[in-house]
Amino acid sequence: MPEKPGAWLMGTAKHRAIDLIRRRQTLERKHEEIGRDIERAQESTDPDAAIDEHIGDDLLGLIFMACHPVLSKDARVALTLRVLGGLTTEEIARGFLVPVATIAQRIVRAKRTLTEAHIRFEVPRGAEREARLASVLEVIYLIFNEGYSATAGEDWVRPALCEDALRLGRILAELAPTEPEVHGLVALMEIQASRLRARLGPSGEPVLLLDQDRSRWDRLLIRRGLGALDRAERLAKAMGPYALQAAIAACHARSATAAETDWPRIVALYDAVAELAPSPVIELNRAVAVGMAFGPAAGLDLVDALVSAPSLKAYHLLPAVRGDLLRKLGRSAEARAEFERAASLTENVVERKLLQRRAAECGAEEMAG
Amino acid sequence: MRVLVLAKEDHQSEAAKPPTPETMAEFQKFNEELVKAGVVLGDGRLYPSSQAKRLRFDGKKRTVIDGPFAETKELVAGYWLWQVRSIDEALEWLKRAPFNAGTYEIRQIFEFEGM
Numbered sequence: 001m002p003e004k005p006g007a008w009l010m011g012t013a014k015h016r017a018i019d020l021i022r023r024r025q026t027l028e029r030k031h032e033e034i035g036r037d038i039e040r041a042q043e044s045t046d047p048d049a050a051i052d053e054h055i056g057d058d059l060l061g062l063i064f065m066a067c068h069p070v071l072s073k074d075a076r077v078a079l080t081l082r083v084l085g086g087l088t089t090e091e092i093a094r095g096f097l098v099p100v101a102t103i104a105q106r107i108v109r110a111k112r113t114l115t116e117a118h119i120r121f122e123v124p125r126g127a128e129r130e131a132r133l134a135s136v137l138e139v140i141y142l143i144f145n146e147g148y149s150a151t152a153g154e155d156w157v158r159p160a161l162c163e164d165a166l167r168l169g170r171i172l173a174e175l176a177p178t179e180p181e182v183h184g185l186v187a188l189m190e191i192q193a194s195r196l197r198a199r200l201g202p203s204g205e206p207v208l209l210l211d212q213d214r215s216r217w218d219r220l221l222i223r224r225g226l227g228a229l230d231r232a233e234r235l236a237k238a239m240g241p242y243a244l245q246a247a248i249a250a251c252h253a254r255s256a257t258a259a260e261t262d263w264p265r266i267v268a269l270y271d272a273v274a275e276l277a278p279s280p281v282i283e284l285n286r287a288v289a290v291g292m293a294f295g296p297a298a299g300l301d302l303v304d305a306l307v308s309a310p311s312l313k314a315y316h317l318l319p320a321v322r323g324d325l326l327r328k329l330g331r332s333a334e335a336r337a338e339f340e341r342a343a344s345l346t347e348n349v350v351e352r353k354l355l356q357r358r359a360a361e362c363g364a365e366e367m368a369g
Numbered sequence: 370m371r372v373l374v375l376a377k378e379d380h381q382s383e384a385a386k387p388p389t390p391e392t393m394a395e396f397q398k399f400n401e402e403l404v405k406a407g408v409v410l411g412d413g414r415l416y417p418s419s420q421a422k423r424l425r426f427d428g429k430k431r432t433v434i435d436g437p438f439a440e441t442k443e444l445v446a447g448y449w450l451w452q453v454r455s456i457d458e459a460l461e462w463l464k465r466a467p468f469n470a471g472t473y474e475i476r477q478i479f480e481f482e483g484m
Binding site for chain 1: 370404405407408410411450452454480
């Protein structure tokens with residue numbers, strides 16, 4: 001037995017944990033800076049018996065800590081990428097197109113907040129666990145989405161962020177294998193990521209789901225995603241919001257052509273999501289599915305009901321969807337105005353060009369009609 | 370990025386001798402660590418080249434060559450598909466593998482820019 005079992009355990013734990021998340025510096029720092037508590041907590045533990053269990057719990061505890069609801073969303077994202085993804089402050093700043101100093105400050109503040117709020121380093125149990133897990137999943141999905149459809153900048157996708165999020169999700173699924181929504185989120189990300197290649201045209205322009213060349217979808221990721229969805233379904237009594245969204249993504253993944261898509265099933269799945277996690281964005285997606293399943297007029301009715309939703313006021317996809325439905329109904333002039341509005345609302349350069357092109361096409365249809 | 374790790378095991382795999390339980394257990398432990406770190410996307414072990422076929426293209430001509438193949442040192446006996454942040458990370462992982470013979474090759478898979 002070493003002289004200082006606690007320190008020895010931490011040393012060993014550190015080495016093993018490094019193996020797990022591969023970036024030596026990050027983890028040592030993380031243990032020193034954030035996880036000061038664990039050292040104290042582990043002084044009394046029998047090292048031999050505890051190591052294996054603790055490594056997993058250490059990592060899981062860190063994930064829960066970095067995603068603690070006491071932190072703002074931005075802070076959680078930055079801290080998670082820094083501490084668990086092993087990204088440098090510069091890499092995070094580049095990923096989110098903000099100055100390095102901003103990210104550095106976010107991380108410093110986040111750590112201070114955790115200390116001041118006396119957040120304990122632990123894996124929450126019972127009722128608290130669910131809420132805390134929801135926060136973890138939210139952070140991972142936020143990271144994924146920023147990579148999947150960049151909200152700002154010159155690029156339409158930033159695949160590196162998707163990869164970071166996916167990897168965090170996969171690690172989490174290994175650490176918490178009995179949580180259905182973890183598998184649900186992994187399934188959702190795997191299936192969405194399977195389309196990354198097909199989302200970009202030859203000159204980097206965005207290609208929307210129904211226009212994509214499905215032969216370019218990544219079969220391996222689809223297979224992994226369907227596997228994760230299967231695990232989520234088997235573990236859950238009732239599917240959670242992530243598993244449901246993964247099931248929607250799976251509907252697309254299973255259809256060989258866009259025309260074969262089972263839209264009524266997608267509508268039913270959106271109904272279920274809307275019931276569990278009502279949000280105007282989900283309603284908007286549901287409206288798109290309704291438009292495909294039951295005709296553009298039915299979809300437009302639903303979209304029109306959302307126009308007054310305050311949270312969608314600056315959301316460019318609302319006029320984009322509305323424009324699309326109006327166009328299908330032959331109302332080219334109104335459609336053009338909607339696409340122009342959508343173009344003015346997006347911060348993403350590539351997306352703006354796509355929307356402007358749609359507006360121009362509607363303009364041409366107007367002239368012809 | 371994704372890398373393909375190609376296992377070139379010299380004569381061992383060609384002899385089609387199953388590994389000892391100890392070797393298997395060690396390997397599985399290592400593989401499990403990789404899975405837990407979110408590294409492994411897929412893997413597979415290949416049958417000996419005595420069961421393999423080669424097809425050579427020469428203009429319109431196709432020539433079938435039956436295994437076994439002679440260049441045992443270069444024959445792929447198995448593969449891993451890994452998700453890593455860099456070749457260096459892959460190398461770090463691979464160095465820790467419990468192998469005591471053979472050559473393992475790390476090749477980055479071509480993906481679209483930034484991937």
